[in-house]
Amino acid sequence: MYAGNAYQTYKSNSINYASKEQLLLMLVDGAVKFAKVARQAMLDNDIKKAHENIIKTQNIFNELMISLDVSKSGKWGQSLMSVYDFIVRRLVDANMKKDVKIMDEVIPLIEDVRDTWEGAYKASKIQK
Template sequence: MLNSIPNATAYANYKQASVETATPEKLLLMLFDGGIRFLNQGKIAIERKDYSSAHKNLVKVQDILFELMVTLDMEKGGEIASNLYKLYDFYRNEVIKANINKDAELLKPVLEFLRLYRDMWAEAARTVRIGAK
């Protein structure tokens, strides 16, 4: 058991370093990946009636969606940023409703949205990298 503590510390340090050194594009993808992972875990927990775990995972999804909202540059982003803010807010509220009602069905459109936008941002990042070469 004692051997796992240094490994856990090393892993936490590695995760912290990867966040601190990631490009903005990579950070965005990390947020979407985390949102998808925690949403899936929350959905499974609801289906298993493990409401404590469901709540913990769905709060993480809410936090990720909130982070996506507050990092938008509303001045430079204009209407696009405004529309993204509304989408993130809508889906964050859907996660809140699903968490309150313990309704896994409400999470399906959120998962579809996160997957679609994750793929879209990944493709945009690839296009920008290719264009920069």
């Protein structure tokens, strides 16, 4: 019981005291995790679990889209918005069809988004 409470406290503190950049990385890490769980659930014919985890992944990308200020980020932001939008549309397709092949297509894109943000975060830490 104590270990569970300690972990929850640690997890809560890590979120409460994380920088914006760290929170972004946590979100995209979560998107990778949820997408992979959804893919495995499809293979296991666990439709409910697949649906729930695809929705979690979609929600993360919807939030990323809402928070992306394209007017300030120029072409780079527009390109990123297009990637986010494509991922969300493919997740919708995968969820409607319960198609593992679509998840196989979209998971590497989600991982690329995570890797891009992770690289940007590391580069920003070096510059400081």
